[in-house]
Amino acid sequence: MAFYLEKKKTKSTPYILIDEAKNYMKIDGDSFPEFAVEFYREVNDWLGDYLETDFKLFTFDCALKYINSSSTKILFDILALLDENIAEDKKIIINCFVDSNDHMMTELYEDIRDELENIKINLLNT
Numbered sequence: 792m793a794f795y796l797e798k799k800k801t802k803s804t805p806y807i808l809i810d811e812a813k814n815y816m817k818i819d820g821d822s823f824p825e826f827a828v829e830f831y832r833e834v835n836d837w838l839g840d841y842l843e844t845d846f847k848l849f850t851f852d853c854a855l856k857y858i859n860s861s862s863t864k865i866l867f868d869i870l871a872l873l874d875e876n877i878a879e880d881k882k883i884i885i886n887c888f889v890d891s892n893d894h895m896m897t898e899l900y901e902d903i904r905d906e907l908e909n910i911k912i913n914l915l916n917t
Contacts (some may be wrong), residue, residue, distance in 0.1 A: 822862035854888040
């Protein structure tokens with residue numbers, strides 16, 4: 792049975808959707824939970840297991856509008872894990888949606904993109 796997770800957005804946490812049957816994950820909103828590692832643990836655990844499967848195409852849409860330092864580290868870890876697990880027979884699409892006037896988030900996504908070696912991040916203006 793395919794894994795499915797949906798966490799509603801709160802004042803300090805983003806909306807999260809994982810739909811393994813559709814090979815899709817989305818994070819949208821603000822991310823500054825008091826305990827970021829705990830908040831994202833289920834996402835990280837699932838992703839580590841999922842990347843070992845025989846998927847052919849995985850899409851990750853990220854539309855974070857504000858993110859604190861601990862969430863930034865987790866986002867980087869997620870993207871680095873995707874970067875490390877790209878293979879010839881697996882395609883990973885990463886779309887980062889950012890307001891064209893939000894220079895801070897644009898710079899953050901660009902900095903992360905520059906650190907990755909194997910995967911492309913699509914920066915898309917909203």
